[in-house]
Amino acid sequence: MSVEGEKARRSALKMLDRRAYSARELVQRLVKRGHDEETSQACVRALAEAGAVDDRALGESVARAELARIPAGRALLEMKLVRRGIDRALAGEIVREALSARAADEDAEDVARRHLKSLAPTLGLDAVRRRLYGKLARRGFAPDVARGAVERVVDGLNTD
Numbered sequence: 001m002s003v004e005g006e007k008a009r010r011s012a013l014k015m016l017d018r019r020a021y022s023a024r025e026l027v028q029r030l031v032k033r034g035h036d037e038e039t040s041q042a043c044v045r046a047l048a049e050a051g052a053v054d055d056r057a058l059g060e061s062v063a064r065a066e067l068a069r070i071p072a073g074r075a076l077l078e079m080k081l082v083r084r085g086i087d088r089a090l091a092g093e094i095v096r097e098a099l100s101a102r103a104a105d106e107d108a109e110d111v112a113r114r115h116l117k118s119l120a121p122t123l124g125l126d127a128v129r130r131r132l133y134g135k136l137a138r139r140g141f142a143p144d145v146a147r148g149a150v151e152r153v154v155d156g157l158n159t160d
Contacts, residue, residue: 008035008043013052020058023048024085056094059086063098071107074099076140108141108149116153129154 008030015021015029023044030040047053059081066072066080074095081091115135119128129150136146 002039004035004039005043008039009046011035012043012047016047016052020061021053022055022058022085023053026053028085055086055090058084059091059094060098063094067098067107070139071111073104073108073136073140073142073145075142076138079140104141104145105148108136108139108145109152111136111139111141112149112153116157125154125157128157 011033012026012030015026021029026044026047027037027040030043031037035043044053048055062081062084063077066077077095077098078088078091081094082088086094112132112135115132116128119131123131132150132153133146136149137143141149
């Protein structure tokens, strides 16, 4: 390995000691630190082959952490993974796997119920529906999932 390659490798390992990075994030950070693009890519490829950089493991970890924090829909989770430098196709696969173990309907309903508590009691039902639907849409839930969850939560208000 060249002297430049070794410097890039040491720099990458220091960064990886602090937190996990996707391959793309690591290349970008190495370039930002003054290493040339080709050397940075070669370094990250070697680290990936050695198992030090694993986009799938990082994506699964991020998806699990997000779902444990506040339930989210497919679109939001994919966007967060892509922002972390994970390939869109891989991000989609990871999110599908993460969500397959969970029921999106139940997650959306849970988010809607939690958000309902923060809404003013003087709001009309139409305003409540709009705000809950907006919250679920921003959390990345599919329109039909959000609509169903809002209706179930609002119907629950009418029977309480």
